[in-house]
Amino acid sequence: MAAQSKLPSERTFKKLVKELPALYLQHRTKISRAVYLTLVVALINRIRNAISEQKAASARQAETRKRPGTGASSGEATGRKKVEINREFFRNLMKLLKIVIPGWRSKELRLLISHSVFLVLRTLLSLYVAELDGRLVSSLVRGKGKDFLTGLIWWMTMAVPATFTNSMLSYHQCKLSLQYRTRLTNYIHNKYLSHMTFYTLSALDDRIKNADQLITVDVAKFSNSLAELYSNIAKPVLDMAIYNYSLSRSVGGEGLFFMSLIVQLSASVMRALTPPFGKYVADEARLEGEFRFQHSRLIDYSEEVALYHGHEAEKDTLDKGYFTLIKHVNRILRRRFYHGVMEDFVIKYFWGALGLMLCSVPVFVKIPGVAGNNMGDRTESFVTNRRMLLMSSDAFGRVMFSYKEITELAGYTSRVSTFLDVIDDVQAGHFEKNLVSSADTEDNAAILRNRGKITEGPDIDFVDVPIVSPNGDVLVRALSFSVKPGDHLLIVGPNGCGKSSLFRILGGLWPVYGGTVRKPPFEDIFYIPQRPYLSRGTLRQQIIYPDGIREMRDKGITDNDLHRILSVVEIESIVERQGGWDSEQEWTDVLSGGLQQRVAMARLFYHAPKYAILDECTSSVTLEIERVMYDEAKRLGITLMTVSHRRSLWQYHNNILQFDGQGHYIFTKLDAEKRLQLEDEKEELDLQLRAVPNIEQRIAELTA
Numbered sequence: 001m002a003a004q005s006k007l008p009s010e011r012t013f014k015k016l017v018k019e020l021p022a023l024y025l026q027h028r029t030k031i032s033r034a035v036y037l038t039l040v041v042a043l044i045n046r047i048r049n050a051i052s053e054q055k056a057a058s059a060r061q062a063e064t065r066k067r068p069g070t071g072a073s074s075g076e077a078t079g080r081k082k083v084e085i086n087r088e089f090f091r092n093l094m095k096l097l098k099i100v101i102p103g104w105r106s107k108e109l110r111l112l113i114s115h116s117v118f119l120v121l122r123t124l125l126s127l128y129v130a131e132l133d134g135r136l137v138s139s140l141v142r143g144k145g146k147d148f149l150t151g152l153i154w155w156m157t158m159a160v161p162a163t164f165t166n167s168m169l170s171y172h173q174c175k176l177s178l179q180y181r182t183r184l185t186n187y188i189h190n191k192y193l194s195h196m197t198f199y200t201l202s203a204l205d206d207r208i209k210n211a212d213q214l215i216t217v218d219v220a221k222f223s224n225s226l227a228e229l230y231s232n233i234a235k236p237v238l239d240m241a242i243y244n245y246s247l248s249r250s251v252g253g254e255g256l257f258f259m260s261l262i263v264q265l266s267a268s269v270m271r272a273l274t275p276p277f278g279k280y281v282a283d284e285a286r287l288e289g290e291f292r293f294q295h296s297r298l299i300d301y302s303e304e305v306a307l308y309h310g311h312e313a314e315k316d317t318l319d320k321g322y323f324t325l326i327k328h329v330n331r332i333l334r335r336r337f338y339h340g341v342m343e344d345f346v347i348k349y350f351w352g353a354l355g356l357m358l359c360s361v362p363v364f365v366k367i368p369g370v371a372g373n374n375m376g377d378r379t380e381s382f383v384t385n386r387r388m389l390l391m392s393s394d395a396f397g398r399v400m401f402s403y404k405e406i407t408e409l410a411g412y413t414s415r416v417s418t419f420l421d422v423i424d425d426v427q428a429g430h431f432e433k434n435l436v437s438s439a440d441t442e443d444n445a446a447i448l449r450n451r452g453k454i455t456e457g458p459d460i461d462f463v464d465v466p467i468v469s470p471n472g473d474v475l476v477r478a479l480s481f482s483v484k485p486g487d488h489l490l491i492v493g494p495n496g497c498g499k500s501s502l503f504r505i506l507g508g509l510w511p512v513y514g515g516t517v518r519k520p521p522f523e524d525i526f527y528i529p530q531r532p533y534l535s536r537g538t539l540r541q542q543i544i545y546p547d548g549i550r551e552m553r554d555k556g557i558t559d560n561d562l563h564r565i566l567s568v569v570e571i572e573s574i575v576e577r578q579g580g581w582d583s584e585q586e587w588t589d590v591l592s593g594g595l596q597q598r599v600a601m602a603r604l605f606y607h608a609p610k611y612a613i614l615d616e617c618t619s620s621v622t623l624e625i626e627r628v629m630y631d632e633a634k635r636l637g638i639t640l641m642t643v644s645h646r647r648s649l650w651q652y653h654n655n656i657l658q659f660d661g662q663g664h665y666i667f668t669k670l671d672a673e674k675r676l677q678l679e680d681e682k683e684e685l686d687l688q689l690r691a692v693p694n695i696e697q698r699i700a701e702l703t704a
């Protein structure tokens with residue numbers, strides 16, 4: 001409907017066409033005729049665009065009507081996808097522009113304005129230089145030495161503002177790119193690091209694969225591309241307008257108009273033949289991200305890979321990633337090559353010939369109102385016109401080339417804005433992840449559709465809460481248990497039964513699909529995993545994480561207190577060994593697994609929360625240290641929730657939550673009777689395990 005309203009009625013259109021010649025003749029000067037003709041072309045263009053938009057809209061309507069039953073033709077769908085500089089691109093770009101230029105008083109807008117002032121200044125200076133050039137050559141041809149010398153002095157004088165302006169332009173462009181990047185990075189960091197989005201994006205959603213690459217590389221490329229595009233478009237457009245206006249004064253508006261028409265037509269053909277560079281760029285960035293990710297994975301797990309001698313397998317994966325990327329880049333290179341040949345031929349040679357023809361107009365045709373036609377005048381006007389024409393065609397060429405740059409910008413725009421959209425979506429609680437097949441059963445699907453209730457209270461209480469993994473696997477249908485202060489809870493069960501998942505729900509990382517979860521505020525629960533997280537920073541920061549030194553001081557804790565905490569877990573010597581509290585190291589490399597677990601326990605004692613979740617966090621320490629840790633935690637009044645297979649830990653807990661790995665569980669008191677039962681179960685399991693080699697031995701005997 002919107003497209004229809006843009007079209008004039010057939011009657012108005014016919015009337016308009018009839019009146020065109022009469023209106024043209026009413027214009028007396030060359031300039032007003034040129035302006036008039038340009039307006040007519042613009043009008044025709046608008047009508048043409050409106051018609052094609054209307055056609056596209058009706059085709060879309062027809063397709064929507066056709067889709068149920070017959071199925072849409074995929075060719076048309078891909079065809080539409082190929083047009084990347086579409087409404088969606090502009091909508092996304094506007095959204096990003098609002099972030100990078102947040103208001104009328106922003107620094108970015110001020111930079112943009114002063115950039116524009118320098119752009120205008122440079123065009124005016126170039127115009128003056130073109131005229132000066134003509135005058136200089138003319139005075140040479142006429143043999144006027146004094147005029148020539150004066151011209152030369154002016155020429156050198158103009159060099160000062162011209163060179164300053166040029167440097168200012170590149171300075172502004174770089175500064176703008178930097179500003180855009182800073183705004184966008186700040187905006188993304190604020191979103192990405194709030195509401196645990198960095199976790200949900202990678203664990204609960206499949207849409208964004210390499211957030212790191214998006215934030216570090218793609219945002220920089222987008223900012224660069226946007227800053228470049230402004231100077232690559234604003235300046236040539238301005239140049240074209242000013243030079244064409246000046247040219248029309250000496251070669252006549254009609255000549256210029258017909259030349260513009262031919263140029264327009266060839267430009268349209270070129271545009272139609274331009275491959276979708278935007279999509280190529282987006283794909284390339286994605287493949288680059290995947291390749292980088294594979295390398296950073298190798299660095300993260302270098303020790304494990306080295307111990308497995310897994311370098312050949314890793315090399316295969318890396319080579320595959322690299323060749324996929326290079327295959328794509330080569331494809332783009334080939335397309336760019338053919339496109340470059342066409343572009344050069346049309347822009348440099350075809351349009352150059354047209355320009356020469358235009359410059360010859362004042363020589364062969366007497367233009368009314370243009371003074372003098374002797375040798376000197378002709379030379380002056382030819383030199384000036386040719387220079388202006390070269391600059392104007394160069395400007396037009398740059399506008400044409402910028403189409404390619406716009407498509408590249410479209411690629412980055414699409415990646416960055418998709419990233420922001422997915423963040424919004426995920427923060428609104430909507431995830432997209434490949435589900436396991438069991439998620440399709442009606443019961444499980446019903447669970448996935450539901451949402452439970454989360455309330456705050458002094459204790460932990462789960463009532464009929466399902467445990468569901470991010471890929472839709474229902475591990476436990478309805479879990480109920482509670483932990484009151486002082487009720488230390490032991491959680492046991494086979495691998496993958498959902499023990500850690502329970503904590504992910506408690507920590508608010510995974511959605512609650514049903515029932516009710518009551519839990520204390522976030523700062524009252526502290527989590528210690530099997531592989532403790534050691535941040536970048538000083539040794540002190542490892543103990544007080546996630547607090548900073550200011551929070552530590554606010555709490556009235558000193559380095560001596562930290563020293564005392566370390567002495568509980570018997571690692572106070574590391575302070576001296578590692579070069580003091582302020583020494584910075586890659587702590588995961590310099591501390592052994594057991595030391596890292598002790599640092600994590602020290603962290604727990606520093607924070608002394610109401611509840612602590614200990615997820616296999618003492619697996620690498622001796623039984624003696626484990627006892628010290630548990631005694632100290634209890635002394636500090638911390639209620640413990642432990643996941644562990646270690647029998648030695650049973651004595652520290654008075655409740656047990658036991659999963660069977662089949663979706664069932666028992667929540668009961670961990671008294672002497674239960675301990676005996678667990679002992680029996682464990683012994684039976686050990687016996688079964690011990691029987692396995694015997695069976696293997698028997699098979700070997702039989703087959704021998």
Ligand SMILES: Nc1ncnc2c1ncn2[C@@H]1O[C@H](COP(=O)(O)OP(=O)(O)OP(=O)(O)O)[C@@H](O)[C@H]1O
Binds near residue numbers: 470497498500501
């Ligand atoms: N981010 C994730 N995406 C998909 N599935 C997941 C994710 N995290 C965990 N799971 C799945 O959820 C199930 C339960 O995992 P969980 O970590 O709770 O096991 P666990 O009982 O703690 O096992 P373990 O004793 O081996 O640590 C497993 O099948 C696991 O594969």
